[in-house]
Amino acid sequence: MNKIDKxxxxxxxxxxxxxxxxxSLLIRVTRNCPWNRCTFCGTYGDAKFSVRPMEDxxxxxxxxxxxxxxxxxxxxxxxxxxxxxxxxALNNLGQGxxxxxxxxxxxxxxxxxxxxxxxxxxxxxxxxxxxxxxxxIKKCFPWVERITSYARSHTIxxxxxxxxxxxxxxxxxxxxxxxESGSDLVLGMVKKGVNKETHIKAGLKVKKAGMELxxxxxxGLGGKKYSQIxxxxxxxxxxxxxxxxxxxxxLAIPHNxxxxxxxxxxxxxxxDDIMVAEEILLFIENLNGITSVLKSDHILxxxxxxxxxxxxxxxxxxxxxxxxxxxxxxxxxxYMVGRRMGIFNRLSDMESPHKMARVEQICQENSxxxxxxxxxxxxxxxxxx
Numbered sequence: 001m002n003k004i005d006k007x008x009x010x011x012x013x014x015x016x017x018x019x020x021x022x023x024s025l026l027i028r029v030t031r032n033c034p035w036n037r038c039t040f041c042g043t044y045g046d047a048k049f050s051v052r053p054m055e056d057x058x059x060x061x062x063x064x065x066x067x068x069x070x071x072x073x074x075x076x077x078x079x080x081x082x083x084x085x086x087x088x089a090l091n092n093l094g095q096g097x098x099x100x101x102x103x104x105x106x107x108x109x110x111x112x113x114x115x116x117x118x119x120x121x122x123x124x125x126x127x128x129x130x131x132x133x134x135x136x137i138k139k140c141f142p143w144v145e146r147i148t149s150y151a152r153s154h155t156i157x158x159x160x161x162x163x164x165x166x167x168x169x170x171x172x173x174x175x176x177x178x179x180e181s182g183s184d185l186v187l188g189m190v191k192k193g194v195n196k197e198t199h200i201k202a203g204l205k206v207k208k209a210g211m212e213l214x215x216x217x218x219x220g221l222g223g224k225k226y227s228q229i230x231x232x233x234x235x236x237x238x239x240x241x242x243x244x245x246x247x248x249x250x251l252a253i254p255h256n257x258x259x260x261x262x263x264x265x266x267x268x269x270x271x272d273d274i275m276v277a278e279e280i281l282l283f284i285e286n287l288n289g290i291t292s293v294l295k296s297d298h299i300l301x302x303x304x305x306x307x308x309x310x311x312x313x314x315x316x317x318x319x320x321x322x323x324x325x326x327x328x329x330x331x332x333x334x335y336m337v338g339r340r341m342g343i344f345n346r347l348s349d350m351e352s353p354h355k356m357a358r359v360e361q362i363c364q365e366n367s368x369x370x371x372x373x374x375x376x377x378x379x380x381x382x383x384x385x
Contacts, residue, residue: 011063011064013099013103017118018214021148024146026116027061027137030052031049031119032120035120037191038180040221044119045256061133061140063100067101117130117148124155127160146174148174153201156202164205168209174211182236200240203215213244215247217238218249231280231286235284245292250301251271276302277324284317303321303347323347333368333373
């Protein structure tokens, strides 16, 4: 049974949201992750999962609504608010209202188009409660275009179709699922707590309910040993689901995750950037009969422009990967360093003499070569986790 925390601690926001929800208002319905055993994830640490009381969530929504209405009242005809007026509004706040005020200000500045329900698996709460929360959001913010949430496949698979439809009708129109892999072998190895068929069942249920579906795929999760099976089995799962979005999240191994000990001991051999590129190539080659949009909307991705809609853009995306893999070792090294240093976003950036000169200088000053580039990049990637 899920624990409900009865102590109201004021307006709350959790530690994570999808990159695509950067401009969304964050409404925290649950705290942390009810599973929290995946060996590749350290987001929640040892924090316990709990469900926030309904009245607390409603208070949060009401607080933001009140501040948004106040912001509208002090805005000029163009919608802008002076720093002086913001300071006055802040100084007039009661004790404990600052967090909701800051959330309202940030959301107002971002256009107030979307809301994200936190934390890791908010669909685990009673469907009727989620419907009530969604209706409250729509009542307070009727102009909102999109309301989204993370969810686990294991949870979605157990929700009745009628309940999912009710949730959709109440306003939830996109669900983000961490599929990670379609290989049962890999899913078991990383303690994902779900198998391939459950992933497929959950994805199809979301689509049937009429909600948009984002599936997160993690190239490299099988390490060197299971790179090919990870690509092929994951592609097969995606083909059977046909999600609206496929979002690439290559594996990184910071010190605070369980997988790190296996990595340090040599029990898990991490795939380097070149092998991950080969894995993504194999993955995309095996995507057939879908109309999904592939997104590379994360700093860890090696190619910022590896995006497009299937089937029309498949060949163009494959060409990006093949061009990189066909480069000589030194040129690939330069691109990998340039990308991780934020100098390159795509292969075409290497055509800039100025950018190339910066990368060559960095490699020379830090003695980065094709032989040691993977070790250096691993350390750089950890800073973004």
